[in-house]
Amino acid sequence: RLVPGGILAGIAVAATILLLARQQRSLAAALKYALRRDEFYLQYQPIIDLASGHCVGAEALLRWRRPNGESIGPDLFIPVAEQTGIITRLTERVLELIQADTGAFLARAPHFHIALNVAAKDFQSGRIVPMLDRFLERSGAAPSNLTVEITERTVVDLEKARGVLLQLRARGIAVSLDDFGTGYSSLSYLEALDVDHLKIDRSFIEAIGTRAPTSQVVQHIIAMARTLKLCMVAEGVESQAQADFLETHGVQYAQGWLFGKPMAFNELTETYRMWEPPKVRSGERSHRE
Ligand code: C2E
Ligand code: MG
Ligand code: MG
Ligand code: MG
Numbered sequence: 001r002l003v004p005g006g007i008l009a010g011i012a013v014a015a016t017i018l019l020l021a022r023q024q025r026s027l028a029a030a031l032k033y034a035l036r037r038d039e040f041y042l043q044y045q046p047i048i049d050l051a052s053g054h055c056v057g058a059e060a061l062l063r064w065r066r067p068n069g070e071s072i073g074p075d076l077f078i079p080v081a082e083q084t085g086i087i088t089r090l091t092e093r094v095l096e097l098i099q100a101d102t103g104a105f106l107a108r109a110p111h112f113h114i115a116l117n118v119a120a121k122d123f124q125s126g127r128i129v130p131m132l133d134r135f136l137e138r139s140g141a142a143p144s145n146l147t148v149e150i151t152e153r154t155v156v157d158l159e160k161a162r163g164v165l166l167q168l169r170a171r172g173i174a175v176s177l178d179d180f181g182t183g184y185s186s187l188s189y190l191e192a193l194d195v196d197h198l199k200i201d202r203s204f205i206e207a208i209g210t211r212a213p214t215s216q217v218v219q220h221i222i223a224m225a226r227t228l229k230l231c232m233v234a235e236g237v238e239s240q241a242q243a244d245f246l247e248t249h250g251v252q253y254a255q256g257w258l259f260g261k262p263m264a265f266n267e268l269t270e271t272y273r274m275w276e277p278p279k280v281r282s283g284e285r286s287h288r289e
Contacts, residue, residue, distance in 0.1 A: 028084040030066075031077060035089055040064055042097045043262030046272055047115065047233060047255045050247040055272035057113030057147070059255060060098055061262045062090065078119075082154075087119045088127060095131060099139040101265040106141035111277050115147040115176060120154035126164050132173060143172035149199065150175065152183035158192045165193060176233070181221055190228060198225050202236025205256070208245050222249045 034040065044058035064072045081087040098114055106112065122128045128148065136143060148168060155161050165175050176197035177190075181204050200221060207214035225232050234246050237256030246254055260271070 024080050024083070027077060027080045028086060031081055031084075031086050031090075034064060034066070035086070035093060037067070039066060040090070040093055040097065042094065042101060042265070044101075044114075044265050044268050045255055045262040046260045046268055047113065047253055048259045049275050050243060050252060050254055052275065053273070054275035055268070056111070056253060056275040057115060058265075058268055059115040059149070059262075060094060060117075062094055062117075082119050082121060085121075088122055091116075091118060091122055091128070092131060095135045099135065099141075102139075102141070104140070105265075105269065106139065106145045109274065110142040110144050112145060112274065113147045113174070114141075114145055115149050117149045117151075117178065120150060120156065120161075123148070123150050123164055124155065124157050124160045126160070126167070129164060129167050132168070132171075136171075144174075147174040147176050147197065149178040151178045152180060152189070154183075155193070158189070162193055165195065169196075179235075181217070187224070190230075194228075195230070197231045197233055199233045199235050200251070202256075205234050205236045205238075205242055205246075208242045209239075219249065222246075222251060226250055 041063050042060045043063055044060055046055045047057045047059060048054070049056050062074050062078070064074075064077055066072065078087070078090075081090050094116055098116065102114065106114070118128050122131075132146060132148075135141070136146075150161070168175055174196040176199055177193070177195045178199045179201045180198045181201045198221075200218065204214055204218040204221065208218060209215065222232065231253070232251045233253040233255060234242075234251050235255050237243050237246065237254040237258050239258060242256075243254055243258060260268075263271075
């Protein structure tokens with residue numbers, strides 16, 4: 001052979017890296033352009049109270065449709081937006097879109113949660129706090145209308161993240177640890193960053209009812225979360241059997257195709273029975289008293 005295989009492989013790897021870097025640069029440029037051209041919109045996926053079947057809130061999921069009709073998924077463009085710093089402007093846009101989509105609805109439903117995904121960078125830096133303050137001020141929504149989702153894989157500075165979490169909690173905004181179980185989450189991690197909700201990652205829900213070892217792990221995750229008195233949301237629930245298992249094991253909330261795919265906010269409010277806090281009529285005592 002004229003050239004050793006290792007060198008050829010090396011050249012192939014270098015070429016791939018160059019190609020990826022170039023794709024990333026063009027995607028970043030396209031993202032900036034898309035912000036000016038208003039190519040983003042949100043879909044809302046219902047979050048269901050397993051016991052009553054009622055909708056307690058929704059996760060806002062970002063969508064990008066190019067003028068040529070092509071849709072690009074968040075799994076592709078969010079990482080690029082994070083690496084290039086464009087994410088902060090995207091989050092601003094998400095908050096504007098939430099306000100436009102929900103209109104006066106939130107002001108009338110203080111117990112309805114909109115969960116929004118916040119990049120670790122914007123969370124740790126504390127940039128998210130004034131952004132949310134401005135949103136609350138101009139939209140008339142209550143702090144209880146918001147749940148901030150952060151993924152444990154990307155939170156690196158626990159000390160800083162904890163400070164921000166406390167600022168949000170002081171306002172009455174809940175924080176949820178997304179994709180739980182896929183990162184370095186450990187008991188000590190959860191102790192340092194005592195979030196309000198855990199979102200159990202879809203990979204664990206998928207394993208329920210199978211013989212995979214993961215199906216055992218999900219029971220331990222649920223048990224641990226219950227010990228820590230954390231509220232749990234299961235993500236990616238696709239079958240009734242999974243929903244039944246989760247409810248039996250004490251998971252309160254679920255999200256997934258079984259209940260509904262991400263959709264327009266109007267469609268969501270027209271389709272689902274909304275959860276309401278138990279009413280106590282005036283002059284009447286609650287039977288719990
Ligand atoms: P995520 O926050 O974990 O969102 C859940 C993802 O699971 C969504 O994918 C949702 O459409 C999908 N999903 C929900 N139920 C099911 C199910 O039953 N089966 C299956 N197979 N999938 C289900 P999506 O919308 O493609 O979002 C992917 C990720 O992109 C999100 O994961 C989140 O990390 C990120 N993302 C989305 N919107 C935003 C945003 O506005 N800001 C930031 N920073 N990240 C976002
Ligand atoms: Mg999420
Ligand atoms: Mg998630
Ligand atoms: Mg996920």
